Amino acid sequence: MKKLASLACIIALALQACGGGGGSSSPYAPAVTPPPAFVSPHPETWETQSATDAGFNATALSDAFNYAMQDGSFTQAAIVIRDGKLIQEEYRGIADGEINTLVSLASDQGAQDPAFWTENYGTRDSASLMTSWSTAKSFTSLLIGMAIEKEFITSTNQLASDFITEWQADDRINITIEQLLDMRSGLVPVCFLANSGALGECANQGDAAAGGNIVFYPDQMTGCINRGLAVDGAPYPWDSDGIYTEGEFLYSNCDTQVLGEILFRATGQDPGTFAQAELFEAINMTAYWWRDNVESGQANGNYLSYCCLDATAQDFAKFGYLMQLGGIEVESGTQYGGYVSDILAMDSFYDKQFWSFCAEQDGGGNCLNRVIHTSGFDGQFVVMDFKHNLIIVRASLYKSYLNHSDDRKMFLIPGSVATSNWLGSVPNAMAIQAPTTFSIAEFHARVVSAISQ
Numbered sequence: 399m400k401k402l403a404s405l406a407c408i409i410a411l412a413l414q415a416c417g418g419g420g421g422s423s424s425p426y427a428p429a430v431t432p433p434p435a436f437v438s439p440h441p442e443t444w445e446t447q448s449a450t451d452a453g454f455n456a457t458a459l460s461d462a463f464n465y466a467m468q469d470g471s472f473t474q475a476a477i478v479i480r481d482g483k484l485i486q487e488e489y490r491g492i493a494d495g496e497i498n499t500l501v502s503l504a505s506d507q508g509a510q511d512p513a514f515w516t517e518n519y520g521t522r523d524s525a526s527l528m529t530s531w532s533t534a535k536s537f538t539s540l541l542i543g544m545a546i547e548k549e550f551i552t553s554t555n556q557l558a559s560d561f562i563t564e565w566q567a568d569d570r571i572n573i574t575i576e577q578l579l580d581m582r583s584g585l586v587p588v589c590f591l592a593n594s595g596a597l598g599e600c601a602n603q604g605d606a607a608a609g610g611n612i613v614f615y616p617d618q619m620t621g622c623i624n625r626g627l628a629v630d631g632a633p634y635p636w637d638s639d640g641i642y643t644e645g646e647f648l649y650s651n652c653d654t655q656v657l658g659e660i661l662f663r664a665t666g667q668d669p670g671t672f673a674q675a676e677l678f679e680a681i682n683m684t685a686y687w688w689r690d691n692v693e694s695g696q697a698n699g700n701y702l703s704y705c706c707l708d709a710t711a712q713d714f715a716k717f718g719y720l721m722q723l724g725g726i727e728v729e730s731g732t733q734y735g736g737y738v739s740d741i742l743a744m745d746s747f748y749d750k751q752f753w754s755f756c757a758e759q760d761g762g763g764n765c766l767n768r769v770i771h772t773s774g775f776d777g778q779f780v781v782m783d784f785k786h787n788l789i790i791v792r793a794s795l796y797k798s799y800l801n802h803s804d805d806r807k808m809f810l811i812p813g814s815v816a817t818s819n820w821l822g823s824v825p826n827a828m829a830i831q832a833p834t835t836f837s838i839a840e841f842h843a844r845v846v847s848a849i850s851q
Contacts (some may be wrong), residue, residue: 436729440681444484458848469493471836475711479789492519528793530707531774538703539751543737550664561663590614597621606636609651616691619700622652651704658703668696685709688806718789776823795824
């Protein structure tokens with residue numbers, strides 16, 4: 399027996415020490431293949447694909463872009479992405495006909511000089527920034543969803559007054575975060591009142607319908623928080639029907655501005671810092687967010703969570719693609735999928751700071767393709783068509799005027815961009831009511847019709 403044991407030990411020495419432990423070093427052990435490294439689907443730069451390979455009729459798609467970029471549209475950028483690939487993009491500066499229109503309608507002497515428009519709105523390309531205006535509202539909504547998943551906020555049904563403690567002493571205590579998201583808070587719309595130089599209840603339907611022209615006031619946050627509730631059944635000059643009905647839709651910049659303050663108080667981070675860490679870096683987006691013109695607030699000013707993100711058109715498309723993917727994809731899985739799913743399931747014209755329109759109906763009037771989109775002043779759009787796996791971005795001509803300071807802090811002297819910090823989108827942000835030939839629904843329809851059957 400001893401001889402057999404010794405023989406077994408000698409044989410075993412060829413593999414490992416007799417009686418020892420440890421792993422096998424046998425040349426016959428199977429090789430272990432490491433799992434593939436995680437590759438984020440959120441692109442740093444967009445992979446391109448030809449229109450034909452992406453399933454388009456190339457001529458028809460070019461015709462759609464001709465519509466979007468025509469003189470009179472005031473379009474700076476248009477992009478079409480399908481299945482995560484950039485199919486076509488076009489950029490341009492201001493067109494001759496547009497200059498003539500603006501010069502003819504301008505009341506300011508400087509804007510009556512064609513050279514002003516040529517010098518400030520000349521050549522544009524893929525590196526040129528566009529601005530969001532109210533497209534930023536949709537970003538703020540997603541940040542709320544992130545704060546919920548990270549358990550800074552319980553749910554959209556949580557009372558806003560848990561964070562906006564100024565509302566705890568009166569009936570505003572019952573306003574929910576969901577009501578703010580859906581623009582059904584019941585808070586009166588706030589506007590800049592030129593006669594007093596302060597923010598107060600809007601005096602007419604036009605200013606209220608645009609969300610309230612609070613851009614003229616340095617401290618936009620305080621005025622948005624210090625609003626009262628409208629009274630059900632009471633007459634108001636700002637209401638579209640003249641009589642306010644409890645729970646009705648009232649488009650309000652202030653509702654979204656307050657959501658930014660809720661983010662700040664819930665997370666301990668200002669919206670810009672929170673967005674940079676949780677959203678922009680995750681989707682490889684470079685963005686610059688404007689603030690109001692106070693030295694206090696969230697971060698040397700309050701972030702304008704209802705508006706005013708500057709980024710390239712290609713980077714704005716990354717936000718749309720995030721929605722198409724159903725959330726932010728990381729190595730461990732999909733983040734924020736539940737909140738994104740709630741948005742994508744919308745069946746009304748407005749929900750959680752996103753808009754939608756029905757692009758296709760059946761014979762019975764049922765919607766077969768509800769297209770979800772962001773929307774900003776002067777026509778800033780990120781369009782998400784999930785039926786056709788399309789992301790469409792359109793931006794109007796834009797220049798950021800930073801003449802008051804180098805900071806993106808809003809400071810507007812009406813009629814004087816030379817002394818202002820201002821988001822100079824064309825035409826309306828430059829105080830010129832010029833007609834435009836562009837319609838986002840029409841551009842979308844032309845892109846879809848270019849898809850080869």
